[in-house]
Amino acid sequence: MSSFLGTERRTLRAGASGTRDRLVARVARMAGWLSRVTRMGAGATVPGRIVHRLDPGFIRRRAAALPDGIVVVSGTNGKTTTASMVQSVLRSQGISFIANPTGSNLLGGVANALVEAAPGTRMGVFEVDEAALPRLVPLLKPRLLILTNVFRDQLDRFGEPERVAALLRLACERLPDGATVVANADDIQLWSAVQACDPIGFGVSGISVSSDSGTEAEPVGCPSCGAELEFTHRTLANLGQARCERCGWRSARPRHRARVVATAGLEGIVFEIADEIVTLPVGGVHSAYNAAAAITAVEVLGIPAGAAIGALEEYQPRFGRAEEIRFEDHTLWLGLIKNPAGATVLTQQVAADRRVGAVVLSVNDNDADGQDISWIWDADFETLVESGMPLVPGGRRADDVAVRLRYAGGQPLPAQRDPLTALRAALDAAPDHDLIVVLATYTAMLDIREALFDRSTRVQDAATA
Numbered sequence: 001m002s003s004f005l006g007t008e009r010r011t012l013r014a015g016a017s018g019t020r021d022r023l024v025a026r027v028a029r030m031a032g033w034l035s036r037v038t039r040m041g042a043g044a045t046v047p048g049r050i051v052h053r054l055d056p057g058f059i060r061r062r063a064a065a066l067p068d069g070i071v072v073v074s075g076t077n078g079k080t081t082t083a084s085m086v087q088s089v090l091r092s093q094g095i096s097f098i099a100n101p102t103g104s105n106l107l108g109g110v111a112n113a114l115v116e117a118a119p120g121t122r123m124g125v126f127e128v129d130e131a132a133l134p135r136l137v138p139l140l141k142p143r144l145l146i147l148t149n150v151f152r153d154q155l156d157r158f159g160e161p162e163r164v165a166a167l168l169r170l171a172c173e174r175l176p177d178g179a180t181v182v183a184n185a186d187d188i189q190l191w192s193a194v195q196a197c198d199p200i201g202f203g204v205s206g207i208s209v210s211s212d213s214g215t216e217a218e219p220v221g222c223p224s225c226g227a228e229l230e231f232t233h234r235t236l237a238n239l240g241q242a243r244c245e246r247c248g249w250r251s252a253r254p255r256h257r258a259r260v261v262a263t264a265g266l267e268g269i270v271f272e273i274a275d276e277i278v279t280l281p282v283g284g285v286h287s288a289y290n291a292a293a294a295i296t297a298v299e300v301l302g303i304p305a306g307a308a309i310g311a312l313e314e315y316q317p318r319f320g321r322a323e324e325i326r327f328e329d330h331t332l333w334l335g336l337i338k339n340p341a342g343a344t345v346l347t348q349q350v351a352a353d354r355r356v357g358a359v360v361l362s363v364n365d366n367d368a369d370g371q372d373i374s375w376i377w378d379a380d381f382e383t384l385v386e387s388g389m390p391l392v393p394g395g396r397r398a399d400d401v402a403v404r405l406r407y408a409g410g411q412p413l414p415a416q417r418d419p420l421t422a423l424r425a426a427l428d429a430a431p432d433h434d435l436i437v438v439l440a441t442y443t444a445m446l447d448i449r450e451a452l453f454d455r456s457t458r459v460q461d462a463a464t465a
């Protein structure tokens, strides 16, 4: 063993950087394989972490070796979907790229994707956790940084949105010369945090949050003078356009704004952008934001909006974001929830969709979900209750979900911590409907998928899209 390591070390010093990178990658892959067969870890991020430990220059060198550079996506909501939309457009243009899998968005996951990069790969498209971003930006030196939004999320991990905005600002300041920031111009807090980096904006209009939505309550202060802003248009939570009565400050004008012309519940959303009409096969105003971000971003890379739109109309969502699974002659529609803004969008979409027979609301409190689940009190479950659909509280915190739904005036079915029991309860409550919706936090979604494994046929295999 010691002679093996000794040989490796000598080679690391002597070889050219290409040879060295291949060796480091081989050792790391072996470690990943070991961790999988010994079940010590997930294996998905272990090789990456080992690579970085063995050779701190690895990420920097491998990133620099990609001829068309690196795109990074960060922000509270929509990272995975926006990155996946950018990837769909690149794929449609025949551009080879590497990406990190969903959930592996820390240093280890990014390093691991670089380990796995096939020869001839031209680009990297990575979603990066907000807290890991300031450290990864100097290593990756991205040519393009896409920032989706800053919402209240997993409070026990990040603290307040102000702290997240500060992390994103720091990351922008660390970008290499000539890099471009594409940011959500409707997110006043985010935009003002990164304004000094001269961002290119995207936004959405043509749709308004209902005035009784709980998420509208939070006031937003003027970035210039601190007075409370007056919204002229509000699309979702704190997103929209505003102005300050006191000092005359106004929201920035985005380069591209998606103007929503029609919505179709879970099925899709139609909007106008860059003088074209887009029919996106995933629903919700948040999907319009993600698509507007992707269209604006790929234009920076030299891909015209028209070409991007063509690719997005064929878009297939990734795991858990919005995917359909067949289960006991019913269609299950799975949506991921993790914070009030995202959950509110989904619950309103579901409530408006008359095909939905019943809804399972599954909340876990593991590390990956955020242990503080108090956000369920800020999400709009009232609209869902008013729709009259049977609701099944599920997940480790099923009892808390039940309390929340009763507080909203609902009469939920009995709480079911077991995923299969919860699904069956929903099916039994809606015998005449084909469509059952499951809204779940990250690990609750994993539990449901595990329970369904071998019992279902996927209608759309989103993970491979």
Ligand SMILES: [Zn+2]
Residues within 6 Å of the ligand: 222, 223, 224, 225, 226, 227, 244, 245, 246, 247, 248, 249
């Ligand atoms: Zn002001």
